[in-house]
Amino acid sequence: MRIGVIGGGPVGVECALRLRMLGHTVSVYEAGRIGQNVREWGHVRMFSPWSLNRSEAGSSLLRDAGVALADGEQFPSGADYVSAYLMPLVREMRGDVRMCEHTRVVSVARSGILKSEEIGGGARHGSEFRLLVEHEGNERNETADAVIDAGGVWSQANWAGIGGAPVPGERAMGERIERRVPDLGQCRERYAQKRVLVVGAGYSAITNLAGLLALRGEDAPTQLHWVTLTPNMPYQLIEDDPLPARAALAALGNTLAGDDARVVFHGGVGVSAFEERRDAVRVRVEPVCAEGVASEIVVDEVLSNTGFRPDTEVTRELQVHHCYATEGPMKQAAYLLAGSGDSADCLAQVAGGAAVLRNPEPDFYIVGAKSYGRSSAFLIRLGLEQVDALSELVGPG
Numbered sequence: 001m002r003i004g005v006i007g008g009g010p011v012g013v014e015c016a017l018r019l020r021m022l023g024h025t026v027s028v029y030e031a032g033r034i035g036q037n038v039r040e041w042g043h044v045r046m047f048s049p050w051s052l053n054r055s056e057a058g059s060s061l062l063r064d065a066g067v068a069l070a071d072g073e074q075f076p077s078g079a080d081y082v083s084a085y086l087m088p089l090v091r092e093m094r095g096d097v098r099m100c101e102h103t104r105v106v107s108v109a110r111s112g113i114l115k116s117e118e119i120g121g122g123a124r125h126g127s128e129f130r131l132l133v134e135h136e137g138n139e140r141n142e143t144a145d146a147v148i149d150a151g152g153v154w155s156q157a158n159w160a161g162i163g164g165a166p167v168p169g170e171r172a173m174g175e176r177i178e179r180r181v182p183d184l185g186q187c188r189e190r191y192a193q194k195r196v197l198v199v200g201a202g203y204s205a206i207t208n209l210a211g212l213l214a215l216r217g218e219d220a221p222t223q224l225h226w227v228t229l230t231p232n233m234p235y236q237l238i239e240d241d242p243l244p245a246r247a248a249l250a251a252l253g254n255t256l257a258g259d260d261a262r263v264v265f266h267g268g269v270g271v272s273a274f275e276e277r278r279d280a281v282r283v284r285v286e287p288v289c290a291e292g293v294a295s296e297i298v299v300d301e302v303l304s305n306t307g308f309r310p311d312t313e314v315t316r317e318l319q320v321h322h323c324y325a326t327e328g329p330m331k332q333a334a335y336l337l338a339g340s341g342d343s344a345d346c347l348a349q350v351a352g353g354a355a356v357l358r359n360p361e362p363d364f365y366i367v368g369a370k371s372y373g374r375s376s377a378f379l380i381r382l383g384l385e386q387v388d389a390l391s392e393l394v395g396p397g
Contacts, residue, residue, distance in 0.1 A: 001025070001363075001397060004131055004144035006105045006314070008034040011368035011383035012150035013086055014055050016097045018387050019148075021057065023397030026097045027142070029133055031104040034090050035082040037154040042079030043183040044207065047243045048347075049073050052381040053081060058089050065092050075245065106132040106139070108147055108364075109317040119319065125362040146363035146394065149315065150383075153308035153369050160199045160304035162270035162286065169274035176276060177302045180204070184211040191215055191301055195223040197283055199271060200305035201234035202376055203246065206253040208303050213262060224263045225297050229288050231268035232257055242347065268292065274302075310370045319360040328373025329366045331356040336375060346377040351385035354392050365390060 001024050005012050008030030016026045030036060046053065051072035059069060067088050070076065076084070090099060109115075110127045118124045129144045157179035161167030170177070181204050184191055192215045198205050205226070212224055228234050234257055235250035256263045266285055272294065273284040281302060286294040310327050312320075323333030335352040357365050367386040372378040 001145035001394070002143070003027070003146045003148065003394070004029065004105075004129065004142065005148045005150060006108075007150035007152055007368065007370075008090075008099065008101065009037050009150065009152055009368065010035070010053070010081070010086065010380050011387065012148075013089055014058060014384060014387045015148050015150055015367065015390065017055075017057055017061065017089060017093060018391050019394065020093065020096050022391060022394065024394070025397075027100060027144070028097060029100045029103045029105045029131075031102070031155075033101055034099065035086045037152055038078045038082050038086070040078075040154070041181055042077060042082065043185070044181055045077045045245065046075055046081070047203075047246045048379060048381065049075050050085075052379065054085055055384045055387065058085070061092050062088055067092075100133070100135070103133050103135040105151070105314055106134055107313075107317060108132075108149075108315050111143065115317045115319060120360060122362075124319070129364070147365075148390065149364070149366045149370060150368040151311065151314070151370055153310050153374075156309050156311050157304070158306040158309055158374070160271050160274075160302070160306055162272055162288065164306075167271055167273050169276065170271075173274050173276055173281075173302070176281070177274075177304050179304050179306075181207050181211075181305070182303075184215055188215065194300040195225070195280075195298065196301045196303065197225045197227065197281075197297055197299040198303045198305065199227045200307070201228040201230050201253075202305055202307060203249055204305035205303075206235070206249045206256075208305060209256060209263065210249065210252060216262070223299075225266060225299060226256065226263050227266045227269055227271060227283075227285055227297075228257070229268065229270055234267075266295075266297070269295075307374060307376055308369075309374045315361075315364070318364055320364070320366070321359050323373060326373030326375055328371055328375065329357075329359050331358060332366070332371045333373060336372070336377075346379050349377065349379070349382060351382045351389060354389040357386065357389055357393060365393070 003024050003026050005015050005028045008028050016028050019026045109130050111130045113127045129147050131142045159166045233254050235253040241247035257265050269285040272286040275282040280298050283297045321330040323330050326333045335356045368383045369378045
């Protein structure tokens with residue numbers, strides 16, 4: 001089959017490799033460079049070791065090509081992962097897999113069949129997919145017999161406001177609100193000796209706080225504020241955590257949420273408004289329960305780490321069943337809610353097999369972080385398990 005893979009990240013590249021090994025003709029569409037999303041957090045070291053982030057098929061291909069692989073128990077940075085694994089894989093696949101960098105998939109539809117037609121009908125299976133893609137401002141149509149959406153969620157950060165919706169002033173702030181994990185070594189002037197607010201209670205939030213504390217130690221009076229919806233102790237510690245970096249961040253987060261003078265902790269509140277002024281940003285916070293009173297925080301910079309959500313617009317014209325809560329594909333979402341996906345330890349999860357990858361649209365599959373919707377519990381290891389399951393569903397060419 002002619003198979004289009006949306007996204008040239010870790011799972012998209014592994015999909016391309018496996019599908020090509022099965023004899024299919026594969027095109028990968030990546031809006032940036034291969035591994036673009038990982039490149040943007042390249043300075044961050046992964047929680048999980050090399051052994052959990054590369055497939056046996058990929059490792060075998062590189063070994064056969066004479067590429068030395070890093071020790072499986074070492075913990076790579078995002079930059080290490082791209083340079084030492086993803087890009088060597090892509091180089092070995094050149095000529096066998098069509099890699100379309102800087103090419104964004106705008107929409108996917110069926111040729112000659114509307115979304116509302118042939119509901120659950122077999123006629124959809126025989127109708128090819130039609131992809132509208134954009135490259136350097138020019139648009140074109142391409143076709144495929146099957147489509148794998150491994151586009152991730154990195155492009156769609158959640159809003160910082162209470163309830164997940166934008167609050168007054170937030171949209172106007174634009175890039176004044178940093179929604180990822182910046183390389184503080186490269187943007188010291190923006191954050192050093194500044195009043196900074198961090199919003200969120202995930203591992204990205206505490207990674208940012210740890211980096212800001214390091215800046216504070218070097219340059220002194222960086223005033224840090226931290227806002228979380230949880231009233232206290234945001235991180236659940238995992239007994240004998242096999243991932244030491246994760247354990248260290250969780251412990252630091254709980255310390256900072258306690259009586260720690262290095263950070264002003266605002267627990268049990270959410271952001272209700274932003275007001276950008278020439279010399280400062282005024283942030284209004286309100287309690288998330290009946291008790292407490294609203295207050296105002298005045299800062300120079302805002303880091304909002306409230307998670308990401310999938311872009312479902314690209315498949316609006318397909319019969320894709322999304323979970324009403326997570327926006328992930330329904331079968332995968334139900335599996336996560338009912339089983340191991342509800343565990344506090346993401347290492348305890350298993351991908352769920354071929355059954356959860358199926359959805360009402362024949363020959364269309366969502367894998368990778370996008371298949372987890374708004375959940376942040378996804379690991380590359382789970383994506384590799386999904387690739388195994390996908391190989392069973394697609395079969396040999």
